[in-house]
Amino acid sequence: MQATQLTPVALARRLPAHLVNGLSVGAGLASITTAVALAAGLPAALTVSSGAAVVSIADTVAPPQAKTQPMLMAALAAFAVALLVALCHGHHVLMGLAVLLITFSAILWTAWGKRGGTLTFTMILSLVFQMAAFDQGHLEGAAMWTHVGWVALGCAAMAGWSLASGRVLAPRYQSLAVADSLRALARLIEAQADWLATLPHRHIQGADPEGSLLPLVRQQATIADVLQQTRDLLYSDLTRPGARRWIPGFIGIVDVRDLVLACQVDLDQWPADTPVPEALLQWGREMKDLAAHLDRTAEAAARHLPWPTLPVARDIAHTPLSDVPLALNQTLLSLLRRHAQMRLGLQRLRDAVAVPDAQPLTLDTAVLQSMRSPVDWPLANLRAVLSWRSPVLRHAARTTAAMACAYLLAHSLPWTAHPQWMLMTVAVVLRGNLEQTLARRDARVIGTLAGCLLASLLLALQPNGWVVLAVLALALSIAHAYALVDYRITSMAGAVLALLQVHVAHGHMPSLAVLERLGDTLVGAGLAWGFSYLWPAWERHQLPQLVGRLLRAEARYAHHVMGQGVQSTLGERGSHARREVYDVVWLLTQSLQRMQKEPSSQRAHLGDLETVVVRSHRLTSQIAGVRGLLLARQAEFDPAHTLRLLGQADARMGALFGEVIPLPTGPTTPANEPQASPTPLAPMDDTGAEHAPITNTALLSTEHPQSSDSALSWLARRLRQAEVDAQALVQAARAFMA
Known part of the structure; x- marks a missing residue:
């Protein structure tokens, strides 16, 4: 060896x-x-x-x-x-x-x-x-022109070499890009596990919950940049067998990323004055195990090693739950069920990347190619900076x-x-x-x-x-x-x-x-x-435009998720909307980093910007949670009732964002569905089966209640919280722009 x-x-x-x-x-x-x-x-x-x-x-x-x-x-x-x-x-x-x-x-x-x-x-x-x-x-006279000629030869020769070597190395770049995406996903999971590990200390010390989320937000922004680089390499030529081999596994990485973010939805619901149960801390340690598994998978992709198997889940089934308050049973159950979906997604991801041959694509090639970064050179870009x-x-x-x-x-x-x-x-x-x-x-x-x-x-x-x-x-x-x-x-x-x-x-x-x-x-x-201090372009002058772009991106993303109903895919516009959210969050985190070095007089709104970024992260996690719920339990939903709930939330969130920024096309309710009611959704019944004490054997189960009402109750809860987070984001944006 x-x-x-x-x-x-x-x-x-x-x-x-x-x-x-x-x-x-x-x-x-x-x-x-x-x-x-x-x-x-x-x-x-x-x-x-x-x-x-x-x-x-x-x-x-x-x-x-x-x-x-x-x-x-x-x-x-x-x-x-x-x-x-x-x-x-x-x-x-x-x-x-x-x-x-x-x-x-x-x-x-x-x-x-x-x-x-x-x-x-x-x-x-x-x-x-x-x-x-x-x-x-x-170099005078003929010697000068000879010199220029040799320089021209070097320029042309290197251009030809780069184009030829680029084609030879394309498969290698693709496999390394997938490995980088796996490592970035592992770092995101680790960041969430680290955040969870410090939860008991934050509850004791009364730390700012939003400030503690910033490392996780930065990691979210980092993985968005890595994933976009991988898209550019994989989606550029879908006829190449090498790219078609990796694409299903890469789509699995994106899906697991959304599941990880959706877990934050449940973690944020844990009250600050409530002890963290051992079952939840044990789950955080298993997240570390999954991150290590992704690192091993990345090494296998990069170095052509044998593919590792998914580690056996920790035995959380014997962890005592007597310290879990009854009112938080559904939060813990939702988190552990989502974790089970994550393990299933990681297993599918592993199975997809382990296939050595090209695989059939489940998404339209035009949709995939539209997700690439632009490669043209429009003059409008130059006119915009003049x-x-x-x-x-x-x-x-x-x-x-x-x-x-x-x-x-x-x-x-x-x-x-x-x-x-x-x-x-x-x-x-x-x-x-x-x-x-x-x-x-x-x-x-x-x-x-x-x-x-x-x-x-x-x-x-x-x-x-x-x-x-x-x-x-x-x-x-x-x-x-x-x-x-x-x-x-x-x-x-x-x-x-x-x-x-x-x-x-x-x-x-x-x-x-x-x-x-x-x-x-x-x-x-x-x-x-x-x-560098001459005619500076301080970050604060560019941020209002970026914050407005973020609000529009969040509004479009929410609209497309809620407009899809129980469909399995977001579609081209929905995928673009989701990517736009992550792109803008990445730009804002870069601005946050740059503002740290600017003069104190230019950092007056630094805290407000951090609040905007964190609340955007929470809303994005909520939207991902809604989409995950629709996909995982789509068989349990009544289509008419589901579309009614989604349409109501869609209309209210569209109106909320529309108060701050103009939306090009406001969210709409399907014509054949009831129009949104201006009255808020009724509170969930906390005495139903969803709030019965959970048993240890349910901790890592993927089984869901088969009641349509139960599924709708979960959806209503998610939508209400998404509206709350959207309102919090809008308030933070207003405070920043004031």
């Missing part, structure tokens, strides 16, 4: 997706550089590598269909920058203007979000590399001003051999918000210091040219792989890359190159930090 684990294939299967992508980029750079070195010599190979390296930034973990346009645009953008630098070189004023033009236009690519960000850094890095090339060499209120335009103006200052300062300091280093530091450290700028500042300084030490140690060994080329490829691989994971590592690899390029260009390492690199990094990081 040990020998099997140490084979190259087994070790490769341990690599995460970002390292696989980074090594693919490094292999491409090494292959292109080696081929050109053998055919045209080492100087030409280094020039080709400068073009290939910058284009490789656009090579990300993405489906092949989504790579074509970004790679072609990256190649054209890098070539255009190289041509502009070549034409302006030798004229400080023209070069300064070119730096400003390139910087401003590069930042505008972020109008298209993360996919545009790769093109931003493609242009910035191309600017830095070409300034270095023209400063270090005598306003002084736009954070993108402010960031572009702020970065351009900082680069102008850095360009002037770089030519005024005692050391002026590599002015592009300071420009590079300013460009990568200065982000669109203060929190990311501070994080990048620290990571850049720490990484550069470590990289300078590594480069000095390596060059002290006096490696030959081929070793240096290999290290350059490896450094690029590491820098590329960790750019969005840990920028300290990327900065360290970037420092090694820069210093080795200086060594190759001069044939030796200049005595002050390391100190110059450190000095430029410190000065550039300080400039970026200072300019």
